Amino acid sequence: MLLGEHTAARASAPSCDDGSGPIIALRGVGKSFVDAEGRSTIALEPVDIDVRRGEFLCLVGPSGCGKSTILNLVAGLEAPTHGTIAIRGEPVKGPGPDRTVMFQEAALFPWLTVLENVLFPLQVARVAKAEALSRAERYLRMVHLWKFRDARPHELSGGMKQRAALARSLVIEPEILLMDEPFGALDAQTADLLHAELETIWRETRKTVVFVTHNPREAVRLGDRVIVLGTRPGRVKRVVSIDLPRPRDQEQRDVALLAAVLRNELKSEIEKVLREEVDDGWRPAQEPVRPGPDRGLGGGI
Amino acid sequence: MAWAAASKLANNFLFPGPLDVAEALARSARNGVLFRALAKTTTRLLLGYSASLVGGVALGVSLARVRALRDTLGVLVLGLQAIPSVCWMPVALLAFGLNERAIFSVVVLGSMLSVSIATESAVRNVQPIIVRAAATMGATGWTLWRRVMLPAALPGIVSGARLGWTFAWRSLMAAELLFVSGGLGQVLEQGRELYDMAQVLGVVLVIVTFGLLSEALLFARIERSMRLRWGIER
Ligand SMILES: Nc1ncnc2c1ncn2[C@@H]1O[C@H](COP(=O)(O)OP(=O)(O)OP(=O)(O)O)[C@@H](O)[C@H]1O
Ligand SMILES: [Mg+2]
Numbered sequence: 364m365l366l367g368e369h370t371a372a373r374a375s376a377p378s379c380d381d382g383s384g385p386i387i388a389l390r391g392v393g394k395s396f397v398d399a400e401g402r403s404t405i406a407l408e409p410v411d412i413d414v415r416r417g418e419f420l421c422l423v424g425p426s427g428c429g430k431s432t433i434l435n436l437v438a439g440l441e442a443p444t445h446g447t448i449a450i451r452g453e454p455v456k457g458p459g460p461d462r463t464v465m466f467q468e469a470a471l472f473p474w475l476t477v478l479e480n481v482l483f484p485l486q487v488a489r490v491a492k493a494e495a496l497s498r499a500e501r502y503l504r505m506v507h508l509w510k511f512r513d514a515r516p517h518e519l520s521g522g523m524k525q526r527a528a529l530a531r532s533l534v535i536e537p538e539i540l541l542m543d544e545p546f547g548a549l550d551a552q553t554a555d556l557l558h559a560e561l562e563t564i565w566r567e568t569r570k571t572v573v574f575v576t577h578n579p580r581e582a583v584r585l586g587d588r589v590i591v592l593g594t595r596p597g598r599v600k601r602v603v604s605i606d607l608p609r610p611r612d613q614e615q616r617d618v619a620l621l622a623a624v625l626r627n628e629l630k631s632e633i634e635k636v637l638r639e640e641v642d643d644g645w646r647p648a649q650e651p652v653r654p655g656p657d658r659g660l661g662g663g664i
Numbered sequence: 665m666a667w668a669a670a671s672k673l674a675n676n677f678l679f680p681g682p683l684d685v686a687e688a689l690a691r692s693a694r695n696g697v698l699f700r701a702l703a704k705t706t707t708r709l710l711l712g713y714s715a716s717l718v719g720g721v722a723l724g725v726s727l728a729r730v731r732a733l734r735d736t737l738g739v740l741v742l743g744l745q746a747i748p749s750v751c752w753m754p755v756a757l758l759a760f761g762l763n764e765r766a767i768f769s770v771v772v773l774g775s776m777l778s779v780s781i782a783t784e785s786a787v788r789n790v791q792p793i794i795v796r797a798a799a800t801m802g803a804t805g806w807t808l809w810r811r812v813m814l815p816a817a818l819p820g821i822v823s824g825a826r827l828g829w830t831f832a833w834r835s836l837m838a839a840e841l842l843f844v845s846g847g848l849g850q851v852l853e854q855g856r857e858l859y860d861m862a863q864v865l866g867v868v869l870v871i872v873t874f875g876l877l878s879e880a881l882l883f884a885r886i887e888r889s890m891r892l893r894w895g896i897e898r
Contacts, residue, residue, distance in 0.1 A: 438800055458800045470797035473894045474815045484801040487811070517895025535801070 384452065385413035386571050387437060387539065391446035394432050406432045408598040409445050412590065416538075419565060419572045421582035423625060424592030424600075425633045430575040433592075434541045437573065438464045450539070460488060463532040467544040469524035471516040477527050478503065478512035484535045502530040505564060522553035526560075533564065540565075542574045546581070555613065558584055562610055579625035583618045584611050591625060594632045601628055680862040685869065688862035697851060702870070705836065705847040708764070712771030713832040717825060720776040724783025724821075725809075738784070741777050749774030749835035753842055767839045774835025775828040782824020786817035819887070819894055826883040833875055 393409040407429035414420050422430050435441040436448055439457040448455045450462070463484075471480045481503055485495035503509045506526035516524060525545055532540060546554040562585065565572055576582050582589045586605050593600035603625065607617050671681035680688075692698040727734050727741070752773045756766040790813055798812040814821075840849020848867055855863035891897040 435796075440796055440799060458802065460802055462800070464797070464800045466793060466797065468793055470791075470793045472794065472797075472812070472815070473896075474818070483803075483811070487802045487807060515893065515895060531801075 386416040386418075386451055387412070387414035387573070388449045388452075389413075389433070389437070389446065390449075392433075392436060392443045392448055393445035394429070394436060394441065395444045407436075410592075410599050412599065414571060414573060416571055417569050419574065419585055419587045421586035421589045422573065422575045422592060423577060423579055423582045423589060423629065425594045425629060425636055426577065427636070428592045428594040428632070430577075430592060431543050434464065434543050434573065434575055437539075438462055438541050440464075460535055461537050462539040462541060463535065463537045464541045464543065465525075465528050465532045465545045467547050469516065469528040471524060471527055471531070473516050476513050476515055477508060477519070480516070480527060481531045481534050484531060488535060498534055498536075499530075502534045503527075505533070506530045506560065522549050522557065525549065525557065529557075529561070529564075533568070536568075537570070539571045539573070542572065544575055544577065547576065547578075554581070558613075559610065561585070566609075577629075579622040579629065580613050580618060582625065583607075583621045584613045589625060591628045591632075594636050600632065680865060684862040685865045688860065689866040689869070692851065692863065692866070698867075698870070701846065701848045701851045702874075705840065705849070708767055708771065708840075708847065709832060709836050712768050712836065713775060713829060715768070716772045716776035716779055716828055716832060719772065720779025720824070720828060721783050721821060723776070724780035724824075725787055727780065727784040728787035734784075741780060744773075745777040745781060749831065750838045750842075752835075753839060756839075757843075762843055762845060767836070767843060767845070770839045771832050771835050775832035778831055779821075779824045779828040782827065783817065783821050786820025786824070787813060789820065790816040819890055819896055822883075822887050822890055826879070826887060829883060830875070830879065833878075837871065 389410060389412040391409040391411060392407070393405070394407040395403045395405045397403045410433070412433070422433060424430050432441070436443050437450075437455065439455045439459060439462070450459075471477075472483065475483065478499060481499040482495055485498060490498070500509060503512055506529050508523060508526050508530060511519065511523065511527075516527070519527065528545070546557050549557070558581070561572075564570075574582075574585060579589075583605055589603045589605060590599055591601040591603070592598065603621070605621060607615075607621070611618055668681045668683070671679045671684075689698065723737075723741070727738050749770055752770050753766075756769045756773075760766040760769065794812065794816055795808075798808055803812055836847075837849050840847040841853050843849075848871060852864055852867045852871075855861070855867060888897070
């Protein structure tokens with residue numbers, strides 16, 4: 364049954380509007396880390412994920428299931444141990460100006476002002492000064508931070524820092540925006556505001572967004588599609604299309620209902636983690652349907 | 665006041681009063697000895713210190729970057745750092761003879777290693793998230809170092825530079841005292857030979873003032889304003 368869902372995961376990935384295939388394609392992508400003593404941990408079992416151009420895709424899953432790993436792989440910050448990642452059909456070789464990442468911590472440079480932070484990627488890309496300034500202004504206004512352009516990051520609130528980081532991610536006008544729990548550390552009201560801002564920006568700029576969160580409501584609030592990742596190691600457990608009209612509200616009934624479905628799905632995963640931690644994982648007989656690594660890999664070819 | 669009273673009571677050439685010290689200072693200032701010595705010492709200090717700054721930062725960055733270097737040279741640097749710079753003097757004398765190069769090398773050996781150790785740890789402690797963010801924005805190679813790694817490590821490097829400054833100053837004083845080749849150290853040594861305690865104390869006063877001024881006014885300020893700007897301190 365799980366395997367069936369696995370297949371469904373690929374089938375349900377809608378193809379691109381112009382028929383030229385997905386903008387991001389992960390095929391049998393897996394990752395293990397080797398520590399100093401030579402032991403290896405599997406961070407991600409081979410998964411297949413397609414992301415359609417202009418799609419807002421959310422990844423949810425319990426802690427440690429490999430969500431950040433997936434983003435880092437797509438960002439080109441890390442190389443996969445198995446499988447291939449292609450952007451518009453081209454294999455990923457490293458970070459590129461077509462993709463930017465927003466992390467849970469704003470990761471602004473503390474020695475630069477807000478404006479200088481937003482100018483930074485443009486300067487690295489050698490954009491002419493006047494052009495760079497006007498673009499930085501446009502995006503800082505978009506996130507309502509133009510008034511704070513001369514402030515230093517440590518003078519901003521958490522929400523303002525994330526908005527500055529958002530402006531910095533958008534300013535080089537990437538096609539793909541990768542977001543790793545960007546609002547995870549914010550209070551609900553601030554997060555609500557930023558959801559609305561992000562949705563507007565996404566609609567206006569028509570970017571492809573891959574958004575990682577552990578909050579099912581946030582996923583349903585924002586996503587066109589939500590992928591639930593199973594744990595340890597990570598794999599695609601379920602794919603849910605969210606066909607609710609936009610803009611949505613986190614408190615809306617349909618949102619809450621869909622989020623409850625996702626939460627149940629997550630809960631069973633989290634319970635599994637706890638069981639494994641308590642029992643040291645000696646109860647595999649109770650979960651005969653858990654797909655092995657080879658099965659996941661086979662599904663990708 | 666207490667000093668003046670105590671020295672009156674002692675009435676001893678080993679315990680000059682503040683007036684005697686001021687007079688000795690004024691005398692050496694008038695005949696130019698003090699200024700010539702000060703100029704010489706300052707030149708040596710600045711020369712040696714700038715060399716250790718440049719060398720220390722370069723060495724620290726290389727140690728932070730190259731693992732193999734860290735396992736070999738890094739251990740050596742830590743060991744050498746434990747040696748008081750006075751111990752380098754016989755080595756420098758034998759290698760260069762009694763000249764400016766010997767003094768220069770003692771100053772550099774005395775202060776460069778602390779700069780490099782501080783630089784190395786500052787660079788290695790740059791938050792990984794900062795480096796990752798820079799990487800996703802396309803900063804690599806020289807751009808990454810100039811625009812991200814060095815600014816991120818700067819507060820740590822400045823602390824090391826401050827430490828290096830005091831080490832340079834101490835090494836230089838030791839070298840001038842022992843080598844007797846101009847500079848404040850020599851004026852001090854002359855005072856000792858002439859049993860002129862007033863002159864000795866006067867020079868010590870100059871040395872202390874110079875050290876305090878540069879340390880408190882220059883370095884402490886740079887360090888604090890930077891820590892404020894970086895948001896490490898409020
Ligand atoms: N650099 C690394 N070295 C070793 N193991 C790692 C490394 N990075 C991640 N892992 C392991 O890989 C697994 C997945 O990590 P990842 O950070 O992708 O999880 P996550 O889903 O983002 O979790 P969270 O929701 O807590 O952020 C974890 O079990 C983690 O221990
Ligand atoms: Mg994570």
